[in-house]
Amino acid sequence: MxxxxxxxxxxxxxxxxxxxxxxxxxxxxxxxxxxxxxxxxxxxxxxxxxxxxxxxxxxxxxxxxxxxxxxxxxxxxxxxxxxxxxxxxxxxxxxxxxxxxxGPKSEVIYKMGNKNIARALMNSNGIPIIPGTEKLNNYSLDEIKTLALRIGYPVILKASAGGGGRGIRVVYKEEELESALESCKREAFNFFKNDEIFMEKYIINPRHIEFQILGDNYGNIIHLCERDCSIQRRHQKVIEIAPCPGISDNLRKTMGVTAVAAAKAVGYTNAGTIEFLLDDYNRFYFMEMNTRIQVEHPITEEITGVDLIVRQIRIAGGEILDIEQSDIKPRGFAIEARITAENVWKNFIPNPGKINEYYPALGPSVRVDSHIYKDYIIPPSYDSLLAKLIIKATSYDLAVNKLERALKEFVIDGVRTTIPFLIAITKTREFRRGYFDTSFINTHMQELLEKTEDRHQNNKEEVIAAIAATLKKIREEREHI
Incomplete structure (x- = not known):
């Protein structure tokens, strides 16, 4: 214990x-x-x-x-x-x-942390992987060009030890390959102290779908459904949804079974995530495994009722997993929006500083995971994540409505945040229909920025003051109940 x-x-x-x-x-x-x-x-x-x-x-x-x-x-x-x-x-x-x-054993982290080893392991166990290469460091430029032609452009270069969107370059034609190789290796070494890179076929505009895994120390492994993480900017997740809107139950079941098989192939224990890319033809490919808890784990907790951090601790303490796959029945939809201290109007540059006012959103099935508070000074040295707004509803449409409402009520004053940008996303037709892929933000950036700017310029100070006063009054009334 x-x-x-x-x-x-x-x-x-x-x-x-x-x-x-x-x-x-x-x-x-x-x-x-x-x-x-x-x-x-x-x-x-x-x-x-x-x-x-x-x-x-x-x-x-x-x-x-x-x-x-x-x-x-x-x-x-x-x-x-x-x-x-x-x-x-x-x-x-x-x-x-x-x-x-x-977390998992050190040897498992090593195997799944090196994407070349992970790809080989998955391939040998019948898990579908994206066509690609082993590490390229021992190949000449001419040989790499030949491999790229064999795979077919566009291709994507990835750091073997990468993660978090770092050490990635997409190459659309041969003339771009040499400079992309050099910059990818340089970034890989700077961030991971390992300049090994490999090459894959670049799946154009896929959906990014991941399955939450739990495994105990006695061979029992289940998944807790999937999350759609396709709303991304520069390979960084912005909004996540569970379960994935718009995929069939048969596809969901097939992907879930494959995710568990992938975890069993490496003898996984504790919490982890199997990440897939899904193309327009409903073909899915293993991308990577994250051998840790994910930022977006709360939406899985909301639809399954399973506290993942508590389960991590209990599994590590030697407890047997007392839930089976048949026990996991997702209820409703949950959405997480990552609120960051970034200046949307200046290319999302980080915006540290002092928080003058902080009123997180309230209401039924609204959850906020955060570390900030009024008068907290955001240091300039860390990731710009301030809070995660998590909402749950009985349907996807209602979940989007509730997300928009909660974002409008969420007040962080003193620093620029991405809240207005997130609101703009909730207003788009594609997001409301659940019809989007990883190209969504890039494709709609101009439209999103225009909507964001309009709201920001529309009496921002008055809006903040009104919302803050209302939420303060609610809290005061609650204290007297």
Whole structure:
């Protein structure tokens, strides 16, 4: 049984894990770097320890994190997402130190973290993969050009150790290949310290559909339905939906069975995600496996009623998975919108600063996962995610309506956010019909920006003041009930 968990992460996901610990009566331990000393996860944890002055380096310091875990007698570590969450060396260090790593085994992280190994493993187990190559680092430019012609343009170059939309280049013709190779390798090394890249056939305008996986330590593996993550900008997810609107039950079943088979092929344990690309002909291909909890996990929780973080902890503690595939019956639709501190009107440049007003949306089946609060100063060194707005409804149409309403009520003042841009997305015909693919934002960018600008210029200060006053009055009335 686990008694104390150190969360080797920060901000929203650290807050989420701490709350799960409280639900299970497990002590929580936060770690933080100097810029994060006022972050919410530091304030609400049972214990908190500084891991350095540099904003990023401390969260990547395996030795220091293990030392703190031992010193405070934490018997488990939750890695969250990002930072060390998919670092097999970190998982191995936990295993060697006798500390439970809340995630899969280190060798599984290694296999699935290297996309070349993952592709080969999936292919050998009959999982459909996108036509492509092994690593290209030992090939000459002429040989790579020949491979590209054999696959057929357009092709996509990917970092073998990549993730988060980094280390990716799409090449439409041979003249672009050499410069794309150089920039892809350079970015791969800068972000992952590994310049291995490979090449795949580029599936034009697919849907990005992922299946949530849970597996215990006794060979039991199930999926908890799918999420549509096609609303993306520069390979970064913006809005996610569960279940995927517009696909047939037969296709959903086939993809789910394939996702479980993929997880079984690698002997997966704990929570993970099998990601597929779906083309216009309903052919789907394995893209990658994320060996951690996902940012968008709340929408799966909302439609299935399964608390994924609690399940992660219980599985890591040795419990058997007491739910079967037949128990998973999605109810309704859930949508997550990622609210970030970015200036939409200046090419989405990050916009850190002080939050002067903060009134998250309220209402039935409206959930907000966040780490921010009034007067919180957003550090400039981290990802710009401020909050995740999660809504649930009985139908997709109602879910979109509720998302639009909740976004309009959501107030974050003091910094620019993507809320107006998200509202613009909810107003488009394609999004409301559930008819979109990964090209949606790029295709509609001008239209979206025009709608966003109109709303931003329409008495922004008066709108914020009115909404803030209304929500403040509601809270005051509730306090007197």
């Amino acid at each position: 686990i008694h104390k968990i150190l969360i080797a992460n920060r901000a929203e996901i650290a807050v989420r894990v701490i709350r799960a610990c409280r639900d299970l009566h497990i002590k929580s331990v936060a770690v933080f770097t100097e810029p994060d000393k006022e972050c919410l996860h530091v304030k609400i944890a049972d214990e908190a320890y500084r891991i350095g002055t540099d904003a990023i380096r401390g969260y990547l310091d395996i030795t220091r994190i293990i030392e703190i875990a031992k010193a405070c007698k934490a018997d488990a570590i939750h890695p969250g997402y990002g930072f060390l969450s998919e670092n097999h060396e970190f998982a191995k260090a936990c295993e060697d130190a006798g500390i439970i790593f809340i």
